[in-house]
Amino acid sequence: MNIHEYQAKKLFKDTGIPVPDGGRAETVDQALDVAKGLSGPVRVVKAQIHAGGRGKGGGVKVCKTMDEVKAAANDILGMQLVTKQTGPEGKKVHSVWVEQGTAIARELYLAIVLDRGAECLTVMASPDGGMDIEDVAENHPERILTTPLDGNHHLWPFQARQLLFGCELTPKQIGQGVKLILKLIELCVKKDATQVEINPLAVTEDGDLIVLDAKLNFDESGLKRQPDVKALEDPEEQDPLERKAAELGVNYVKLDGYVGTMVNGAGLAMATMDAIKQAGAEPANFLDAGGGASVEMVTKGFEVMLSDPNVRGILINIFGGILRCDIVAAGIVEAAKQTHFTLPTVVRMEGTNVEEGKQILRDSGLDFVLANTMSEAAASIAKLTQGTNE
Numbered sequence: 001m002n003i004h005e006y007q008a009k010k011l012f013k014d015t016g017i018p019v020p021d022g023g024r025a026e027t028v029d030q031a032l033d034v035a036k037g038l039s040g041p042v043r044v045v046k047a048q049i050h051a052g053g054r055g056k057g058g059g060v061k062v063c064k065t066m067d068e069v070k071a072a073a074n075d076i077l078g079m080q081l082v083t084k085q086t087g088p089e090g091k092k093v094h095s096v097w098v099e100q101g102t103a104i105a106r107e108l109y110l111a112i113v114l115d116r117g118a119e120c121l122t123v124m125a126s127p128d129g130g131m132d133i134e135d136v137a138e139n140h141p142e143r144i145l146t147t148p149l150d151g152n153h154h155l156w157p158f159q160a161r162q163l164l165f166g167c168e169l170t171p172k173q174i175g176q177g178v179k180l181i182l183k184l185i186e187l188c189v190k191k192d193a194t195q196v197e198i199n200p201l202a203v204t205e206d207g208d209l210i211v212l213d214a215k216l217n218f219d220e221s222g223l224k225r226q227p228d229v230k231a232l233e234d235p236e237e238q239d240p241l242e243r244k245a246a247e248l249g250v251n252y253v254k255l256d257g258y259v260g261t262m263v264n265g266a267g268l269a270m271a272t273m274d275a276i277k278q279a280g281a282e283p284a285n286f287l288d289a290g291g292g293a294s295v296e297m298v299t300k301g302f303e304v305m306l307s308d309p310n311v312r313g314i315l316i317n318i319f320g321g322i323l324r325c326d327i328v329a330a331g332i333v334e335a336a337k338q339t340h341f342t343l344p345t346v347v348r349m350e351g352t353n354v355e356e357g358k359q360i361l362r363d364s365g366l367d368f369v370l371a372n373t374m375s376e377a378a379a380s381i382a383k384l385t386q387g388t389n390e
Helices: 003-015 028-038 068-074 131-141 159-165 171-190 218-223 240-248 266-278 295-306 324-337 354-362 374-385
Strands: 021-025 041-046 058-062 096-098 102-117 121-124 144-146 194-203 210-213 214-218 251-254 259-263 284-287 313-320 345-351 368-371
Touching: 003 021, 003 096, 003 171, 003 214, 021 028, 028 096, 041 131, 058 068, 068 096, 096 374, 121 131, 121 159, 121 171, 121 324, 144 214, 159 171, 171 194, 171 210, 194 251, 214 218, 218 266, 240 251, 240 295, 259 266, 259 295, 259 374, 266 313, 266 374, 284 295, 295 324, 313 324, 313 374, 324 345, 324 354, 345 374, 354 368, 368 374
Parallel strands: 259 284, 259 313, 313 345, 345 368
Antiparallel strands: 021 096, 041 058, 041 096, 102 121, 102 194, 121 144, 194 210, 194 214, 251 284
Protein backbone atom coordinates (compact mmCIF):
# COMPACT_ATOMS: atom_id res chain seq x y z
CA MET A 1 0.00 0.00 0.00
CA ASN A 2 1.25 3.46 -0.90
CA ILE A 3 0.64 6.73 0.90
CA HIS A 4 1.03 10.38 -0.07
CA GLU A 5 4.11 12.50 0.49
CA TYR A 6 2.39 14.63 3.15
CA GLN A 7 1.47 11.49 5.09
CA ALA A 8 5.00 10.10 4.78
CA LYS A 9 6.50 13.36 6.04
CA LYS A 10 4.19 13.30 9.04
CA LEU A 11 5.49 9.81 9.90
CA PHE A 12 9.07 11.03 9.35
CA LYS A 13 8.56 14.03 11.60
CA ASP A 14 7.02 11.85 14.34
CA THR A 15 10.10 9.60 14.12
CA GLY A 16 12.52 12.51 14.50
CA ILE A 17 13.58 12.72 10.86
CA PRO A 18 14.11 16.33 9.65
CA VAL A 19 11.54 17.59 7.10
CA PRO A 20 10.61 21.15 6.02
CA ASP A 21 7.54 22.75 7.57
CA GLY A 22 4.46 22.57 5.41
CA GLY A 23 0.77 21.78 5.12
CA ARG A 24 -1.76 20.09 2.87
CA ALA A 25 -4.36 22.02 0.88
CA GLU A 26 -7.36 21.00 -1.20
CA THR A 27 -8.22 24.49 -2.45
CA VAL A 28 -6.30 27.53 -3.65
CA ASP A 29 -7.37 29.51 -0.57
CA GLN A 30 -6.12 26.75 1.72
CA ALA A 31 -2.80 26.72 -0.14
CA LEU A 32 -2.43 30.47 0.39
CA ASP A 33 -3.23 30.12 4.09
CA VAL A 34 -0.55 27.44 4.49
CA ALA A 35 2.00 29.49 2.52
CA LYS A 36 1.41 32.59 4.67
CA GLY A 37 2.16 30.59 7.80
CA LEU A 38 5.61 29.48 6.57
CA SER A 39 8.86 31.38 7.03
CA GLY A 40 11.40 32.36 4.39
CA PRO A 41 11.03 33.86 0.91
CA VAL A 42 10.31 30.63 -1.02
CA ARG A 43 7.43 28.16 -1.01
CA VAL A 44 7.13 24.90 -2.94
CA VAL A 45 3.72 23.67 -4.16
CA LYS A 46 3.66 19.90 -4.82
CA ALA A 47 0.94 17.71 -6.32
CA GLN A 48 -0.11 14.82 -4.08
CA ILE A 49 -0.49 11.64 -6.12
CA HIS A 50 0.94 8.14 -5.75
CA ALA A 51 3.60 8.49 -8.44
CA GLY A 52 7.14 9.74 -8.89
CA GLY A 53 8.38 12.16 -11.53
CA ARG A 54 5.89 14.86 -10.53
CA GLY A 55 8.36 17.67 -11.13
CA LYS A 56 8.95 16.71 -14.75
CA GLY A 57 5.19 16.47 -15.27
CA GLY A 58 4.55 19.99 -14.00
CA GLY A 59 3.33 18.91 -10.57
CA VAL A 60 5.99 20.72 -8.50
CA LYS A 61 6.43 24.50 -8.63
CA VAL A 62 8.82 26.78 -6.73
CA CYS A 63 7.16 30.06 -5.78
CA LYS A 64 8.72 33.34 -4.58
CA THR A 65 5.52 35.35 -4.06
CA MET A 66 1.98 34.70 -2.85
CA ASP A 67 0.72 35.39 -6.37
CA GLU A 68 2.95 32.60 -7.64
CA VAL A 69 1.63 30.26 -4.91
CA LYS A 70 -1.93 31.12 -5.96
CA ALA A 71 -1.16 30.49 -9.63
CA ALA A 72 0.69 27.24 -8.89
CA ALA A 73 -2.10 25.85 -6.72
CA ASN A 74 -4.67 26.89 -9.33
CA ASP A 75 -2.70 25.11 -12.07
CA ILE A 76 -1.97 21.91 -10.13
CA LEU A 77 -5.23 21.28 -8.28
CA GLY A 78 -7.56 19.30 -10.51
CA MET A 79 -4.95 18.66 -13.21
CA GLN A 80 -4.51 15.22 -14.76
CA LEU A 81 -0.84 14.78 -13.94
CA VAL A 82 1.07 12.48 -16.30
CA THR A 83 4.44 11.00 -15.29
CA LYS A 84 6.46 7.93 -16.24
CA GLN A 85 4.86 6.08 -13.34
CA THR A 86 1.21 7.04 -14.02
CA GLY A 87 1.05 5.92 -17.63
CA PRO A 88 -0.48 8.08 -20.40
CA GLU A 89 -3.82 8.37 -18.61
CA GLY A 90 -2.22 10.22 -15.67
CA LYS A 91 -3.76 10.80 -12.25
CA LYS A 92 -6.05 13.57 -11.08
CA VAL A 93 -4.61 15.83 -8.38
CA HIS A 94 -6.99 16.30 -5.46
CA SER A 95 -4.61 18.07 -3.07
CA VAL A 96 -1.24 19.80 -2.84
CA TRP A 97 1.49 19.99 -0.22
CA VAL A 98 2.82 23.50 0.35
CA GLU A 99 6.15 23.59 2.13
CA GLN A 100 8.87 25.99 3.15
CA GLY A 101 11.61 26.39 0.55
CA THR A 102 15.08 24.98 1.22
CA ALA A 103 18.43 26.43 0.10
CA ILE A 104 19.96 23.33 -1.52
CA ALA A 105 23.69 22.79 -1.98
CA ARG A 106 23.35 19.25 -3.41
CA GLU A 107 20.96 16.32 -3.60
CA LEU A 108 21.43 12.68 -2.50
CA TYR A 109 19.35 9.52 -2.60
CA LEU A 110 18.59 7.31 0.41
CA ALA A 111 16.20 4.42 0.89
CA ILE A 112 15.41 1.27 2.84
CA VAL A 113 13.89 -1.32 0.50
CA LEU A 114 12.85 -4.94 0.71
CA ASP A 115 15.27 -6.95 -1.43
CA ARG A 116 13.11 -9.95 -2.32
CA GLY A 117 16.03 -11.80 -3.90
CA ALA A 118 18.17 -11.53 -0.79
CA GLU A 119 15.09 -11.85 1.47
CA CYS A 120 16.06 -8.91 3.66
CA LEU A 121 15.76 -5.17 4.01
CA THR A 122 18.58 -3.28 2.31
CA VAL A 123 19.86 0.28 2.67
CA MET A 124 20.47 2.05 -0.65
CA ALA A 125 22.29 5.36 -1.06
CA SER A 126 23.67 7.44 -3.90
CA PRO A 127 25.55 10.74 -4.14
CA ASP A 128 23.40 11.49 -7.22
CA GLY A 129 19.86 12.06 -5.98
CA GLY A 130 17.03 13.96 -7.67
CA MET A 131 14.77 13.50 -10.66
CA ASP A 132 17.33 11.55 -12.71
CA ILE A 133 18.01 8.80 -10.15
CA GLU A 134 16.51 6.14 -12.45
CA ASP A 135 18.98 7.12 -15.18
CA VAL A 136 21.82 6.91 -12.65
CA ALA A 137 20.73 3.40 -11.65
CA GLU A 138 20.59 2.31 -15.29
CA ASN A 139 23.71 3.97 -16.66
CA HIS A 140 25.96 4.25 -13.59
CA PRO A 141 25.02 1.39 -11.22
CA GLU A 142 28.34 1.79 -9.42
CA ARG A 143 26.92 5.05 -8.03
CA ILE A 144 24.18 3.11 -6.19
CA LEU A 145 25.59 1.86 -2.88
CA THR A 146 23.87 -0.91 -0.91
CA THR A 147 24.19 -2.65 2.44
CA PRO A 148 21.81 -5.44 3.59
CA LEU A 149 20.39 -5.56 7.10
CA ASP A 150 20.96 -8.68 9.18
CA GLY A 151 18.24 -11.12 10.26
CA ASN A 152 17.25 -8.87 13.14
CA HIS A 153 16.81 -5.87 10.79
CA HIS A 154 19.92 -4.36 12.31
CA LEU A 155 22.61 -2.15 10.79
CA TRP A 156 25.81 -1.25 12.62
CA PRO A 157 26.73 2.45 12.68
CA PHE A 158 30.02 1.75 10.90
CA GLN A 159 28.07 0.22 7.99
CA ALA A 160 25.97 3.38 7.73
CA ARG A 161 29.12 5.49 7.81
CA GLN A 162 30.60 3.48 4.93
CA LEU A 163 27.54 4.23 2.79
CA LEU A 164 27.70 7.91 3.65
CA PHE A 165 31.45 8.12 2.93
CA GLY A 166 30.53 6.87 -0.52
CA CYS A 167 28.09 9.77 -0.83
CA GLU A 168 30.98 12.21 -0.36
CA LEU A 169 29.68 13.84 2.82
CA THR A 170 31.56 15.77 5.50
CA PRO A 171 32.11 14.28 8.99
CA LYS A 172 29.30 16.48 10.38
CA GLN A 173 26.90 15.33 7.66
CA ILE A 174 27.91 11.70 8.14
CA GLY A 175 27.01 11.99 11.82
CA GLN A 176 23.57 13.35 10.89
CA GLY A 177 23.20 10.71 8.21
CA VAL A 178 23.91 7.78 10.52
CA LYS A 179 21.15 8.93 12.90
CA LEU A 180 18.81 9.41 9.95
CA ILE A 181 19.46 5.93 8.54
CA LEU A 182 18.91 4.26 11.91
CA LYS A 183 15.60 6.14 12.33
CA LEU A 184 14.53 5.11 8.83
CA ILE A 185 15.19 1.48 9.71
CA GLU A 186 13.25 1.89 12.95
CA LEU A 187 10.27 3.34 11.05
CA CYS A 188 10.46 0.70 8.32
CA VAL A 189 10.44 -2.23 10.74
CA LYS A 190 7.90 -0.75 13.14
CA LYS A 191 5.35 0.00 10.41
CA ASP A 192 5.88 -3.10 8.20
CA ALA A 193 7.13 -0.98 5.32
CA THR A 194 8.63 -2.51 2.20
CA GLN A 195 10.08 0.78 0.95
CA VAL A 196 11.09 3.98 2.71
CA GLU A 197 12.58 6.32 0.13
CA ILE A 198 14.02 9.83 0.31
CA ASN A 199 14.67 11.43 -3.04
CA PRO A 200 16.08 13.91 -2.78
CA LEU A 201 17.82 13.99 0.56
CA ALA A 202 19.18 17.52 0.48
CA VAL A 203 22.39 18.97 1.83
CA THR A 204 21.47 22.55 2.67
CA GLU A 205 23.72 25.54 2.12
CA ASP A 206 24.27 25.48 5.89
CA GLY A 207 25.64 21.94 5.59
CA ASP A 208 22.71 20.07 7.17
CA LEU A 209 20.67 17.12 5.88
CA ILE A 210 16.93 17.48 5.32
CA VAL A 211 14.28 15.33 3.60
CA LEU A 212 12.73 17.05 0.58
CA ASP A 213 10.61 14.17 -0.69
CA ALA A 214 9.35 11.05 1.01
CA LYS A 215 7.80 7.85 -0.31
CA LEU A 216 6.56 4.92 1.77
CA ASN A 217 5.14 1.57 0.66
CA PHE A 218 3.71 -0.91 3.16
CA ASP A 219 3.23 -4.68 3.20
CA GLU A 220 -0.52 -5.14 2.73
CA SER A 221 -0.32 -8.44 4.60
CA GLY A 222 0.82 -6.49 7.66
CA LEU A 223 -1.96 -3.90 7.63
CA LYS A 224 -4.00 -5.88 10.16
CA ARG A 225 -1.21 -5.07 12.60
CA GLN A 226 -1.06 -1.44 11.47
CA PRO A 227 -4.53 0.12 11.75
CA ASP A 228 -2.98 3.61 11.83
CA VAL A 229 -1.26 2.91 8.50
CA LYS A 230 -4.41 1.35 7.00
CA ALA A 231 -6.26 4.56 7.88
CA LEU A 232 -3.90 6.49 5.56
CA GLU A 233 -5.12 4.64 2.46
CA ASP A 234 -6.56 6.92 -0.24
CA PRO A 235 -9.29 5.14 -2.26
CA GLU A 236 -9.03 7.80 -4.99
CA GLU A 237 -5.53 6.56 -5.80
CA GLN A 238 -6.64 2.99 -6.43
CA ASP A 239 -7.50 1.68 -9.87
CA PRO A 240 -11.33 1.92 -10.12
CA LEU A 241 -11.68 -1.77 -10.96
CA GLU A 242 -9.39 -2.82 -8.12
CA ARG A 243 -11.39 -0.61 -5.78
CA LYS A 244 -14.65 -2.21 -6.97
CA ALA A 245 -13.14 -5.68 -6.52
CA ALA A 246 -12.01 -4.84 -2.99
CA GLU A 247 -15.53 -3.67 -2.14
CA LEU A 248 -16.92 -6.97 -3.48
CA GLY A 249 -14.30 -9.02 -1.64
CA VAL A 250 -12.59 -10.27 -4.82
CA ASN A 251 -8.80 -10.75 -4.98
CA TYR A 252 -8.16 -8.84 -8.23
CA VAL A 253 -5.29 -6.94 -9.83
CA LYS A 254 -5.81 -5.13 -13.13
CA LEU A 255 -3.24 -5.63 -15.89
CA ASP A 256 -2.80 -4.12 -19.35
CA GLY A 257 -4.02 -7.02 -21.52
CA TYR A 258 -7.34 -8.24 -22.93
CA VAL A 259 -7.86 -11.82 -21.67
CA GLY A 260 -9.84 -11.88 -18.44
CA THR A 261 -8.78 -14.70 -16.11
CA MET A 262 -10.49 -16.43 -13.21
CA VAL A 263 -8.47 -19.03 -11.32
CA ASN A 264 -8.57 -20.64 -7.86
CA GLY A 265 -5.18 -20.26 -6.20
CA ALA A 266 -2.50 -17.59 -6.58
CA GLY A 267 0.16 -19.97 -7.92
CA LEU A 268 -2.18 -21.36 -10.57
CA ALA A 269 -3.18 -17.81 -11.48
CA MET A 270 0.46 -16.85 -12.08
CA ALA A 271 1.01 -19.97 -14.20
CA THR A 272 -2.15 -19.20 -16.17
CA MET A 273 -0.96 -15.69 -16.98
CA ASP A 274 2.39 -17.12 -18.13
CA ALA A 275 0.56 -19.60 -20.39
CA ILE A 276 -1.54 -16.81 -21.91
CA LYS A 277 1.56 -14.78 -22.73
CA GLN A 278 3.32 -17.83 -24.17
CA ALA A 279 0.29 -18.33 -26.43
CA GLY A 280 0.74 -14.81 -27.80
CA ALA A 281 -2.04 -13.06 -25.87
CA GLU A 282 -2.02 -10.67 -22.91
CA PRO A 283 -3.79 -11.22 -19.56
CA ALA A 284 -6.13 -8.43 -18.46
CA ASN A 285 -6.07 -9.26 -14.78
CA PHE A 286 -5.04 -11.47 -11.90
CA LEU A 287 -8.20 -12.86 -10.26
CA ASP A 288 -7.91 -15.51 -7.56
CA ALA A 289 -11.36 -16.86 -6.67
CA GLY A 290 -9.80 -18.79 -3.77
CA GLY A 291 -10.58 -22.21 -2.41
CA GLY A 292 -14.23 -21.40 -1.74
CA ALA A 293 -15.33 -20.18 -5.17
CA SER A 294 -19.08 -20.06 -4.56
CA VAL A 295 -21.70 -18.96 -7.08
CA GLU A 296 -21.66 -15.54 -5.45
CA MET A 297 -17.87 -15.23 -5.69
CA VAL A 298 -17.80 -16.37 -9.32
CA THR A 299 -20.57 -13.89 -10.17
CA LYS A 300 -18.66 -11.07 -8.51
CA GLY A 301 -15.55 -12.09 -10.42
CA PHE A 302 -17.42 -11.93 -13.73
CA GLU A 303 -18.86 -8.55 -12.77
CA VAL A 304 -15.40 -7.10 -12.13
CA MET A 305 -13.82 -8.62 -15.25
CA LEU A 306 -16.64 -7.45 -17.51
CA SER A 307 -16.31 -3.92 -16.14
CA ASP A 308 -12.95 -3.72 -17.93
CA PRO A 309 -13.64 -2.48 -21.48
CA ASN A 310 -10.37 -4.02 -22.69
CA VAL A 311 -11.49 -7.59 -22.00
CA ARG A 312 -12.20 -9.50 -25.24
CA GLY A 313 -12.49 -13.00 -23.80
CA ILE A 314 -12.31 -15.00 -20.57
CA LEU A 315 -10.19 -17.95 -19.49
CA ILE A 316 -11.35 -19.90 -16.42
CA ASN A 317 -8.78 -22.32 -15.02
CA ILE A 318 -9.91 -24.38 -12.02
CA PHE A 319 -8.21 -27.17 -10.11
CA GLY A 320 -10.76 -29.00 -7.99
CA GLY A 321 -9.40 -30.33 -4.75
CA ILE A 322 -11.49 -29.57 -1.71
CA LEU A 323 -13.47 -27.38 -4.10
CA ARG A 324 -15.31 -29.78 -6.45
CA CYS A 325 -15.39 -29.10 -10.19
CA ASP A 326 -19.15 -29.75 -10.45
CA ILE A 327 -19.84 -27.05 -7.85
CA VAL A 328 -17.57 -24.60 -9.67
CA ALA A 329 -19.23 -25.44 -13.00
CA ALA A 330 -22.66 -24.78 -11.56
CA GLY A 331 -21.38 -21.46 -10.26
CA ILE A 332 -19.92 -20.52 -13.65
CA VAL A 333 -23.21 -21.29 -15.42
CA GLU A 334 -25.27 -19.33 -12.92
CA ALA A 335 -22.86 -16.40 -12.97
CA ALA A 336 -22.87 -16.36 -16.78
CA LYS A 337 -26.66 -16.24 -16.83
CA GLN A 338 -26.80 -13.46 -14.25
CA THR A 339 -24.25 -11.26 -15.98
CA HIS A 340 -25.55 -11.93 -19.54
CA PHE A 341 -22.08 -11.75 -21.09
CA THR A 342 -21.40 -12.85 -24.67
CA LEU A 343 -17.60 -12.85 -24.74
CA PRO A 344 -15.78 -16.02 -25.85
CA THR A 345 -15.03 -18.12 -22.78
CA VAL A 346 -12.63 -21.02 -22.40
CA VAL A 347 -12.90 -23.30 -19.34
CA ARG A 348 -10.24 -25.74 -18.21
CA MET A 349 -10.96 -27.86 -15.15
CA GLU A 350 -9.13 -30.71 -13.47
CA GLY A 351 -9.58 -32.52 -10.20
CA THR A 352 -12.48 -33.76 -8.10
CA ASN A 353 -15.68 -34.49 -10.11
CA VAL A 354 -14.17 -33.00 -13.25
CA GLU A 355 -16.32 -35.03 -15.66
CA GLU A 356 -19.49 -34.05 -13.82
CA GLY A 357 -18.38 -30.43 -14.01
CA LYS A 358 -17.71 -30.58 -17.75
CA GLN A 359 -21.13 -32.15 -18.33
CA ILE A 360 -22.82 -29.32 -16.47
CA LEU A 361 -21.08 -26.85 -18.78
CA ARG A 362 -22.08 -28.85 -21.90
CA ASP A 363 -25.70 -29.04 -20.77
CA SER A 364 -25.92 -25.35 -19.92
CA GLY A 365 -26.82 -24.23 -23.42
CA LEU A 366 -24.06 -21.63 -23.19
CA ASP A 367 -21.17 -21.39 -25.62
CA PHE A 368 -18.26 -22.49 -23.45
CA VAL A 369 -15.08 -23.87 -25.02
CA LEU A 370 -13.71 -26.75 -22.95
CA ALA A 371 -9.96 -27.41 -22.83
CA ASN A 372 -8.08 -30.34 -21.33
CA THR A 373 -4.74 -28.66 -20.56
CA MET A 374 -3.56 -25.23 -19.55
CA SER A 375 -1.60 -24.72 -22.76
CA GLU A 376 -4.61 -25.80 -24.84
CA ALA A 377 -6.84 -23.38 -22.94
CA ALA A 378 -4.37 -20.52 -23.42
CA ALA A 379 -4.02 -21.26 -27.14
CA SER A 380 -7.80 -21.36 -27.54
CA ILE A 381 -8.46 -18.03 -25.85
CA ALA A 382 -5.54 -16.44 -27.70
CA LYS A 383 -7.08 -17.54 -31.02
CA LEU A 384 -10.59 -16.45 -30.05
CA THR A 385 -9.48 -12.97 -28.99
CA GLN A 386 -6.93 -12.31 -31.72
CA GLY A 387 -7.80 -9.18 -33.66
CA THR A 388 -11.16 -8.63 -31.95
CA ASN A 389 -12.19 -5.16 -30.76
CA GLU A 390 -9.03 -3.57 -32.11
